[in-house]
Amino acid sequence: MDKVMSNKRIIALYVLPSLLLILAIVYIPIVLTGYYGLNQWNGIGAMKFIGLDNYQALIKDKMFWNSAGHSLMLAVFSTLSLILYLVIAMVLSAKLKGVNFFRKIYLIPMLLSSVAIAQLWLKIYHPTNGILNSFLESIGFANPPAWLAESSLVLFALFIPILWQYAGFYILIYYAALKNIPASLEEAAKIDGANAFQIAYKIKLPLAMEVIKVTIVLAVVGSLKYFDLIYVMTDGGPNGSSEVMASYMYHQAFRAYDFGYGSAIGFFLLIICLIVTWIIRKLTATKDTIQYS
Amino acid sequence: MFKKKLTILLLTLCLAVVAAGCGQNSNNGGKEDSKNGANGSGSEKVTVNFMHLWPEGVSAGQNKIVNQIISEYQKENPNVTIKQEVLDNEQYKNKLKVLSASNQLPDVGVTWAAGFLQPYVEGKLFTPLDDLLSGNLNGKFVSGTTEAYAVDGKTYGLPLEFNISPVYYNKTLFEKYKLEVPQTYEQFKQVVKTLSENGVAPIALGNKDRWTGSLWYMYLADRFAGQEALSKAISGSGSFKDENLVKAASEVQSLVDSNAFVKGFNGLSNEEAKSEFLNSKAAMYMMGTWELPNFTTNEDIPKEFRDSVGFFKFPTVEGGKGDINSWVGGPGVGLFVSESSNVKAEAKAFVEYFVEKWGEQSVTGAGVIPATKVDTSKLELPQLYVDLFNEMNKASSITLFADVQMQANAAETHLNQIQALFGKAVTPEKFSEEHDAAISKGN
Numbered sequence: 001m002d003k004v005m006s007n008k009r010i011i012a013l014y015v016l017p018s019l020l021l022i023l024a025i026v027y028i029p030i031v032l033t034g035y036y037g038l039n040q041w042n043g044i045g046a047m048k049f050i051g052l053d054n055y056q057a058l059i060k061d062k063m064f065w066n067s068a069g070h071s072l073m074l075a076v077f078s079t080l081s082l083i084l085y086l087v088i089a090m091v092l093s094a095k096l097k098g099v100n101f102f103r104k105i106y107l108i109p110m111l112l113s114s115v116a117i118a119q120l121w122l123k124i125y126h127p128t129n130g131i132l133n134s135f136l137e138s139i140g141f142a143n144p145p146a147w148l149a150e151s152s153l154v155l156f157a158l159f160i161p162i163l164w165q166y167a168g169f170y171i172l173i174y175y176a177a178l179k180n181i182p183a184s185l186e187e188a189a190k191i192d193g194a195n196a197f198q199i200a201y202k203i204k205l206p207l208a209m210e211v212i213k214v215t216i217v218l219a220v221v222g223s224l225k226y227f228d229l230i231y232v233m234t235d236g237g238p239n240g241s242s243e244v245m246a247s248y249m250y251h252q253a254f255r256a257y258d259f260g261y262g263s264a265i266g267f268f269l270l271i272i273c274l275i276v277t278w279i280i281r282k283l284t285a286t287k288d289t290i291q292y293s
Numbered sequence: 294m295f296k297k298k299l300t301i302l303l304l305t306l307c308l309a310v311v312a313a314g315c316g317q318n319s320n321n322g323g324k325e326d327s328k329n330g331a332n333g334s335g336s337e338k339v340t341v342n343f344m345h346l347w348p349e350g351v352s353a354g355q356n357k358i359v360n361q362i363i364s365e366y367q368k369e370n371p372n373v374t375i376k377q378e379v380l381d382n383e384q385y386k387n388k389l390k391v392l393s394a395s396n397q398l399p400d401v402g403v404t405w406a407a408g409f410l411q412p413y414v415e416g417k418l419f420t421p422l423d424d425l426l427s428g429n430l431n432g433k434f435v436s437g438t439t440e441a442y443a444v445d446g447k448t449y450g451l452p453l454e455f456n457i458s459p460v461y462y463n464k465t466l467f468e469k470y471k472l473e474v475p476q477t478y479e480q481f482k483q484v485v486k487t488l489s490e491n492g493v494a495p496i497a498l499g500n501k502d503r504w505t506g507s508l509w510y511m512y513l514a515d516r517f518a519g520q521e522a523l524s525k526a527i528s529g530s531g532s533f534k535d536e537n538l539v540k541a542a543s544e545v546q547s548l549v550d551s552n553a554f555v556k557g558f559n560g561l562s563n564e565e566a567k568s569e570f571l572n573s574k575a576a577m578y579m580m581g582t583w584e585l586p587n588f589t590t591n592e593d594i595p596k597e598f599r600d601s602v603g604f605f606k607f608p609t610v611e612g613g614k615g616d617i618n619s620w621v622g623g624p625g626v627g628l629f630v631s632e633s634s635n636v637k638a639e640a641k642a643f644v645e646y647f648v649e650k651w652g653e654q655s656v657t658g659a660g661v662i663p664a665t666k667v668d669t670s671k672l673e674l675p676q677l678y679v680d681l682f683n684e685m686n687k688a689s690s691i692t693l694f695a696d697v698q699m700q701a702n703a704a705e706t707h708l709n710q711i712q713a714l715f716g717k718a719v720t721p722e723k724f725s726e727e728h729d730a731a732i733s734k735g736n
Contacts, residue, residue, distance in 0.1 A: 042701070044393045045416030126565070127557030128494075128574075146557025148501075151718060154560070237501055238559035239713040254387055257412060257701035259394075 030270065037264030042257045054264035064265065067236075067243040068272075070155055074162065074244065075223035075276075081163050082170060082215055086208075089174030090200050103175070110168035118232035121161040122148075148234055151241035158242055162229055166222070170215055177211035178204055213284045220280060221273050245269050337372060339639050342399040344378040346385040346626070354586060354659030361658075362650045366643060373639055393418050398631040400640040401647075404450045406441035406624050407693060408700045413629075414444045420632045421447040425645050430665075433649065435685075438624045438664040441693055451648050452664035453655070454625030456581040457685055458508050459604035461588060466493060466576040474603070476617075478516065478610040485553045488576050494555040497575035499566030501559065503708035504696050506715045508579055509548075511621045511695055512607040513541035519614030520690045527698050529732045533725035537614065542721035545714055559716045571598065579607075582681055583625060586660035589675035604681065616689050623693035624664055699732065706731035 005011070037054050039047040058064055088106070092099050109117065124131050127146035136144040147157040181204060189199050205212075227246035230236065236243035236251060243251075249269065253262025343363075347355035356379075363375045378399065380388055385403070392398050398418055404410055413419050426439060426448055435455055442450035462474070467484075470491055475481035488495040500506040514523045518537030525531025526538055533539075548554070555566060555575050563580075570578035571587070571594060587594055588602040609617045628647060630640045652665030657672060662682060669682055696704040710727050713719040719727070 042412045042416075043390050044412045044418065122565075125560075127560070128555070128569075146560055148560030149557040149716070150560075151716060234560060235501060237503070237712055238716045239709060239718045251705065254390065255701070256705040257390075 030267075033263045033270075034267045035263075036260055037267045039260045039263075041260040041263075043253065043259035044257070047260070050260070054261050055268070057261065058264055058268060063240060063243070064245070064248060066240060067245050067248040070242065071224050071226065071244045071246075073155065074159060074226060075220045077159050078163060078166070078219040078223045079216055081167075082212070082219055085167060085170040086174050086205075086212070088167075089171045089178055090204060092171065093175055093178040094196075103171075106171050107168040109165050110172075112165075114165070114228040115232055117161055117165055118229050121229075122233055125157060149238055151238055154234055154238065154242045158230055158233060161233075162226065165229065166219075170219070173211060173215055174208065177208040181207045213280070216284065217277055217280050220276055224273050224276065225269060245272075338374070339372055339636050340374045340376055341401060341636055341640050341643055342376050342378065343643070344380065344385070344388075344399040344402040346380055346382050346403055348379050348381055351381065352659075354590075355655070355661070358651065358654045358658045361654065362647055365650070366646050370642075373643070375643065396633055398633065400631055400634040400636055401644055402629055402631070403626045404442075404629045405626060405697055406450065406452070407698045408704055409697060410442060410449060410629075411444060411700060414449050418632055419449040419629045420634070420637060420641075421449060422451055422630060422641065422644065423448050425451065425641060429645055430648060433652070433665045435664055435666055437691060441624050441697075442627055450627035450629045451644060452624035452627040453648065453651050454583065455622070455662050455664040455685070456583055456625050457620040457622035457681070457688065457691060458512075458579055458581045459681060459684070460577055460579045460607060461570070461584070461602050461604050462577045463570070463573055463575075463601055464603045465601040466573060474605045475608045478608045478613075481608045482548075482551065485548070485551055489552045494569060494575040495552070495577060496554050497566040497570040497578040498554040498558040499561040499563035500554075500712060500715050501561055502563045503712050504694065505563050505566070505580075506545075506558075506711045507695055507708065508621055510541065510545055510711060510714070511692065512579075513544050513610075514538050515619055515621065515692060516607060516610040516615035517541040517544070517613045520616075520619050520692055522614070524692060526728070527695055527732070533728040533732075534722075535725075539721045539725050542714055542724050546717055546721065549715055549717065554715075559712060573598065581622065581625075582662050582685075585662070585675075585678055585681065589677055590660050602677065604677065606684070618684075618687055618689040620685075620688050620691045621694065622691050623697060625661075627664075700735060702734070703728075703731040 040050045041047040125147040133144040234242045236247045249265040252258045349356045438452045485495040526533045569575040628644045652663040655663045
């Protein structure tokens with residue numbers, strides 16, 4: 001078998017089908033999207049080549065930058081919430097009673113589909129019948145806000161279910177990383193008189209750093225291209241106050257029939273994601289990685 | 294060496310299985326086609342692909358009628374098989390766009406009028422259906438319905454439904470607070486005030502969908518500025534900066550200020566708002582006549598509620614130019630035939646048959662108002678339906694829904710501005726400016 005695996009032709013034969021598939025359904029569409037972005041096209045009739053006009057319009061489009069700002073805010077919030085997830089994972093990885101139960105509780109939102117979560121939270125946020133406002137009224141708030149209808153609140157109201165949805169995912173990753181740290185290190189530290197906080201900060205955190213870097217990239221890029229919950233819950237409204245880059249792209253392409261412009265936004269979004277990923281990798285690069293040994 | 298051969302063998306086997314799997318599928322497809330066609334007499338077997346948006350779960354009444362018409366048609370034309378593809382409204386719109394980009398439209402499909410239709414016509418994707426209009430269907434349509442499907446003098450779709458939008462109200466709630474149906478806008482505002490003071494939401498409005506708010510603006514615009522000024526502004530020959538149109542926009546905001554609409558309306562979908570009306574938590578609800586089945590025949594809604602629904606025409610404004618018999622509405626969906634269809638003649642024949650049968654069956658079967666003329670005197674129909682049907686015949690003018698009438702880009706601006714206007718994020722002046730700018734830009 002080893003011989004077979006070292007044969008270059010066989011390797012190519014194994015890799016080729018999936019490579020072709022990925023080319024056909026991922027990379028070729030990316031190139032095409034970039035090309036469509038150079039055209040004026042309503043998605044139906046003939047395309048008209050207009051060069052970089054769409055991209056120039058994009059730079060000047062206030063609505064786009066507005067939605068980009070919202071995406072950026074989501075990225076900041078999801079990165080900050082990683083700290084909370086890490087703390088939870090540290091608690092869960094400690095040998096405490098009942099931890100198993102909590103581990104499952106946190107994972108459940110991850111198993112639900114986005115649309116189901118959206119429907120659930122729509123009910124929670126319902127201005128008159130929702131659990132949230134009923135609760136607020138019962139404890140004395142006479143006139144609680146209509147969360148999804150107020151331009152100043154809607155974005156934060158959306159962040160909560162989004163962060164809640166992904167909490168389990170990140171906690172799981174952190175949990176696995178922390179469990180990977182040899183128990184002997186912790187025991188040695190304890191013998192040396194380190195308290196729980198010192199163990200977490202000086203031992204667990206540095207050893208989980210590689211994983212943390214990956215989750216930062218995942219959280220930031222995931223936030224920049226986020227779409228589904230927002231689409232179902234507010235559709236970018238009211239009046240664009242919860243519009244993010246991906247939903248703006250959808251509206252331009254599928255509602256305003258401007259496929260050329262929509263494609264330009266999509267391609268721009270891809271470039272932004274690539275740049276951000278690169279920056280994060282650069283910023284968090286460390287020369288010598290710590291080994292468990 | 295032996296192992297290497299084994300691996301290659303296994304791999305080939307895998308590929309073969311995959312390939313066979315693909316082959317199997319296409320074989321099955323072929324078999325089905327020939328099986329369906331086998332019922333035919335000697336003539337050539339034809340399959341007409343028909344894509345529509347009446348899934349059983351959402352539009353049960355319509356779905357039943359469609360299936361009925363298709364099976365009747367197939368019985369009468371044994372050589373024709375109608376193959377259905379059913380999608381939900383929003384998915385339908387998206388799929389239609391994707392299919393047209395690759396020029397693979399179904400032979401027969403559902404389309405909307407005016408602004409929606411235009412890009413498809415410009416892309417030469419729909420075929421003109423004027424020959425059908427001068428044939429069997431000559432004179433069968435309610436006047437003003439096919440016009441919305443015409444571009445440059447040719448008709449590219451045949452409408453199935455015709456809608457107007459009344460204000461439905463809950464008679465029980467009105468009686469409880471001793472309210473009368475408002476004739477003038479002043480009375481209407483008084484009704485709103487009384488309801489609001491008694492803790493009842495006056496109007497159910499789900500403005501997350503945006504076109505719902507557009508209806509309210511359009512009526513106010515019509516009553517203040519008159520139908521002509523509104524139509525001109527929408528078509529671009531007039532302006533939204535017309536004094537009366539601006540007044541209508543500011544009136545929307547004063548309605549919002551007087552708590553006329555349910556709480557959080559800008560974040561509620563039309564369905565959510567409707568349920569407020571259905572639960573008697575809101576007293577009024579403005580919606581197209583396509584909602585009629587819910588207030589007349591739909592068994593899922595308590596009879597007690599259905600009996601308590603009445604309607605009134607949008608009241609007139611003192612000093613306004615609008616007339617009480619002027620409506621906002623227009624033809625609903627229609628059928629198109631694809632220009633690139635291989636079976637155009639059969640598809641057209643099916644459309645002709647479908648439109649005619651739909652007219653007869655949709656009245657009793659689904660309770661929607663068809664675009665073709667129907668003699669309702671012989672049918673036993675719910676009073677609400679008959680009353681609205683008669684109102685439609687008395688209409689002095691019917692202004693097509695603004696978002697349908699405008700081109701896609703301008704429509705998108707209009708809808709966003711509506712949400713902003715209701716949310717008080719723009720001034721009425723800015724609202725008008727944005728409209729004029731979007732309409733003059735075209736698509």
